[in-house]
Amino acid sequence: MPILSDEELIAAARSDPGQFTGLFDRHYATIHGYLRRRLGPELADELAAETFIRAFQDRRRYDPERGAVRLWLFGIATNLLRRHHRSEHRRLAAYARSPIEDRQEDQTAAVDSRVAAQALGGGLAKALAAMRDQDRDVLVLIAWADLTYAETATALGIPIGTVRSRLARARREVRRFLPEVDAWQPQSAEPQPDDPPAARTKGVVLHG
Amino acid sequence: MDEVELLRSWGDVEAAPDEASVHAARAALATEVNHAARKPRAAMASLEAWARRRTEGGLGKVAMIGAIATAAIMTQPHVPLGLPGHRALGWLSLLLIMRLVGGTGWASFIGLASAAGTMAIHRSPNGTFWGVAQYVLAGIGIDAFFSAMPRAARNPFLAAGICGVLLVLVGWITPVSNSFVAGVPLNGIWVSLASVGAGGWEKLISYDLVFGIGAGGIGFAVAWVLSQSWRDLGRRVGLRAGL
Numbered sequence: 309m310p311i312l313s314d315e316e317l318i319a320a321a322r323s324d325p326g327q328f329t330g331l332f333d334r335h336y337a338t339i340h341g342y343l344r345r346r347l348g349p350e351l352a353d354e355l356a357a358e359t360f361i362r363a364f365q366d367r368r369r370y371d372p373e374r375g376a377v378r379l380w381l382f383g384i385a386t387n388l389l390r391r392h393h394r395s396e397h398r399r400l401a402a403y404a405r406s407p408i409e410d411r412q413e414d415q416t417a418a419v420d421s422r423v424a425a426q427a428l429g430g431g432l433a434k435a436l437a438a439m440r441d442q443d444r445d446v447l448v449l450i451a452w453a454d455l456t457y458a459e460t461a462t463a464l465g466i467p468i469g470t471v472r473s474r475l476a477r478a479r480r481e482v483r484r485f486l487p488e489v490d491a492w493q494p495q496s497a498e499p500q501p502d503d504p505p506a507a508r509t510k511g512v513v514l515h516g
Numbered sequence: 517m518d519e520v521e522l523l524r525s526w527g528d529v530e531a532a533p534d535e536a537s538v539h540a541a542r543a544a545l546a547t548e549v550n551h552a553a554r555k556p557r558a559a560m561a562s563l564e565a566w567a568r569r570r571t572e573g574g575l576g577k578v579a580m581i582g583a584i585a586t587a588a589i590m591t592q593p594h595v596p597l598g599l600p601g602h603r604a605l606g607w608l609s610l611l612l613i614m615r616l617v618g619g620t621g622w623a624s625f626i627g628l629a630s631a632a633g634t635m636a637i638h639r640s641p642n643g644t645f646w647g648v649a650q651y652v653l654a655g656i657g658i659d660a661f662f663s664a665m666p667r668a669a670r671n672p673f674l675a676a677g678i679c680g681v682l683l684v685l686v687g688w689i690t691p692v693s694n695s696f697v698a699g700v701p702l703n704g705i706w707v708s709l710a711s712v713g714a715g716g717w718e719k720l721i722s723y724d725l726v727f728g729i730g731a732g733g734i735g736f737a738v739a740w741v742l743s744q745s746w747r748d749l750g751r752r753v754g755l756r757a758g759l
Contacts, residue, residue, distance in 0.1 A: 332545055340533040340541075347535075355534070357541035361548050391629040392613040453537055482519040 314377035321367050329363050335358065339385050342453045346389060347398055355392070359385040375462035382453055383463040386445050392397060393441050435485035439478050445469055446463035447478035454501045519668045540729060570649055582626050585610040589630035590637060600641060600691075600720055603729035604683050608654055608727075612679060612735030615658050627655020648684040657673030657682045675716075676677060676732030683728030684721055 312320065321328040334402060339359055344352035350416055362384050363370075389396070436444055449460045457475075461468040572573065589607040600610050607630070631648040639732035640647035661678045668674035695705050712720075 325549045328549060329542070329545065332542060336538060336541060337533055340537065344533070349534075353533070353537040353540065356537070357544045360541065360545050364545060364548055364552070429526055432523060434522075447520070447523065452521045454524075479519045482523075 315372045318367055318370050318377055320495065321364070325364070328360075328367060331363070331377060331381075335381055336500065338378070338453075339381055342383055342388050342448075343389065345452045346391055346398055346448060348395075351392060351395055355385065355388050358388055367437065375459070379380040379455070379459050382449060382455065382466060386449065386464065389445075390441065396444075397437050400433040404433040404437065431486040432482065435482040439481040440474075443474045443478040443481065446474040450475065462515075525633055529561075540710045541608055543601040578614075578622070581617065581631075582614055582622065584631055586629045589626070590633040590639065599723055599727070601683055601687050601724040604679075604687070604724075604727045604731045606731075607651060608679055608683060608731035609738070610733035611655050611658055612675065612732055613649070613726040613742075615662055616675075616735070616739035619714050620659055620663055623655040624652070625655070627651040627653075640662050642694045644693060644697055644698040646697070647690055649693075653689070654682050657685070670735065670738045675736045676729045679732030679735065680725045680728035683731065684724045687720075726742050 312327075312330065314334065317327050317330045321331075336356060340352055340356040343355050346352075347355065359381060363381055366384075370377070374380075436447075437508075439447070445464060446460055449455045449463060450457070453463075455463060457468055457471050459473045462472070589610055592603055592606045611623045612628055614626045628651075630651045631645070634651075635645065635646045658678070661682075665674070668678065692705060692709075695708070696702070700708070
């Protein structure tokens with residue numbers, strides 16, 4: 309039996325609803341992971357399930373011309389998440405307040421980047437909590453869902469220029485809350501359109 | 517490391533959803549999927565149950581009469597009277613009969629089915645929906661009127677009167693749409709309508725009114741026959757005359 313693409317599965321699900329479970333099997337972990345990082349495991353369970361139910365209910369409205377199924381699911385998840393921005397704020401605020409030694413991952417992190425990130429976690433949490441919800445949506449879709457600028461624009465249904473401006477605002481907010489940012493040096497290379505998203509973000513290097 | 521990279525490395529990067537989470541979400545989705553798979557069947561069953569209630573068990577027989585009425589409206593033989601509105605003696609009386617023997621909704625349903633059927637066999641006077649829209653609108657009008665005034669179903673004058681009024685209201689749709697489909701611009705149609713003298717309007721309205729009342733009279737009489745003279749037969753075949 310041939311393996312159906314996401315688009316074929318969703319087309320098949322219009323007449324045979326059972327086909328939609330194939331999309332669940334493929335994308336649940338990804339959507340859940342994105343939501344978990346924003347809201348924590350309990351709300352992520354609830355919202356990830358709701359994302360797929362909403363997608364199933366709207367399956368006839370999915371337009372393949374407007375982007376891949378994965379992006380459509382991220383868009384639904386982000387829309388649902390807007391109801392929980394207060395929960396996200398509370399979670400980030402709590403994280404920013406908690407002392408570093410309370411965070412188990414700080415002691416177990418082995419990779420340099422993770423060590424740096426965990427060390428700066430409080431500032432990051434404050435920055436995420438302080439920035440506008442729509443700027444945070446863009447930043448975390450790029451960082452945590454690993455979407456490109458164009459994919460983020462598709463998922464959120466906004467122009468790519470808006471993605472760039474929101475991301476720039478989000479970066480400024482991060483730098484405002486992280487004094488260490490002064491030690492960062494801009495990367496020399498200009499980002500290229502075909503680079504993966506991480507390489508295409510505005511370059512600043514954390515030394516040391 | 518830039519801000520995005522920093523953020524990417526922060527938090528519980530590797531954690532996967534636990535089995536309980538996956539199981540619960542899959543079960544919630546499966547409930548929705550199963551519900552959707554049953555929905556069309558459930559919707560059809562509810563519609564059928566509603567129709568059975570409306571016809572007090574005589575759904576099959578009313579549906580049969582409805583099918584005959586629909587076929588008759590679709591293929592109405594040409595009666596060469598050459599008078600505006602005379603065809604309503606057939607189609608409008610059939611719509612009224614369906615309302616009186618079937619109850620609320622049947623006139624609209626038969627009007628819609630007739631319009632769709634006439635379109636399907638390419639017998640719409642101008643090839644468009646507007647050529648047959650009068651069946652739908654008259655059906656809806658009959659149902660709406662008898663819902664608002666149920667006692668009219670026992671009064672031949674009211675039943676005939678509303679058919680006359682309905683034909684005056686919908687009778688202009690087909691001729692005007694004929695001109696429109698033929699490419700006459702809207703202002704041209706308006707000029708043409710405005711040029712009809714008072715005498716002409718009187719004549720047109722009178723014909724529609726008379727043929728509409730005639731259709732109402734015929735429809736009422738047929739329904740009356742079914743419900744009174746043939747009351748026992750009507751009961752046997754499950755007819756529910758609204759008389």
